[in-house]
Amino acid sequence: MTDTFSKEKRSEIMRSVKSKGNKSTELKLIEIFKKNNLTGWRRNYPLFGKPDFVFPKLKIVVFADGCFWHGHNCRNTTPSDNSKYWTIKIEKNKKRDKLVTKTLKNKGWTVIRIWECEIKKNKYQRKINKLKKAMREIK
Numbered sequence: 001m002t003d004t005f006s007k008e009k010r011s012e013i014m015r016s017v018k019s020k021g022n023k024s025t026e027l028k029l030i031e032i033f034k035k036n037n038l039t040g041w042r043r044n045y046p047l048f049g050k051p052d053f054v055f056p057k058l059k060i061v062v063f064a065d066g067c068f069w070h071g072h073n074c075r076n077t078t079p080s081d082n083s084k085y086w087t088i089k090i091e092k093n094k095k096r097d098k099l100v101t102k103t104l105k106n107k108g109w110t111v112i113r114i115w116e117c118e119i120k121k122n123k124y125q126r127k128i129n130k131l132k133k134a135m136r137e138i139k
């Protein structure tokens, strides 16, 4: 694969894409949790796959997945330059996501993944309902 960026430049770009997208998404999700009276979640909980939010007592994890990084089939497309590089990178992330979900589920965790675009466009209610339902069933 061709790579027009230097290694340093590449990781700089990746860092900025990653932090920019995910920070605001996670903050918005915290607001949504509060609005829906969803409590008991932890950040930075040490668990395989580093879920964004973990409800340890209920064994529920919530991932806020950035559409670009996790290859969502919405209009967040790969950049036109070096698209092959990104495609490979994103395919790897998708495989990793599947592995994480499967591994956690096998260990008895309920895994909920919410897309960045669902959060941004206020289309998250279905996922929040799923979360609420899971919480009720476990409690």
Ligand SMILES: [Zn+2]
Pocket: 067, 072, 073, 074, 075, 076, 115, 116, 117, 118
């Ligand atoms: Zn999306």
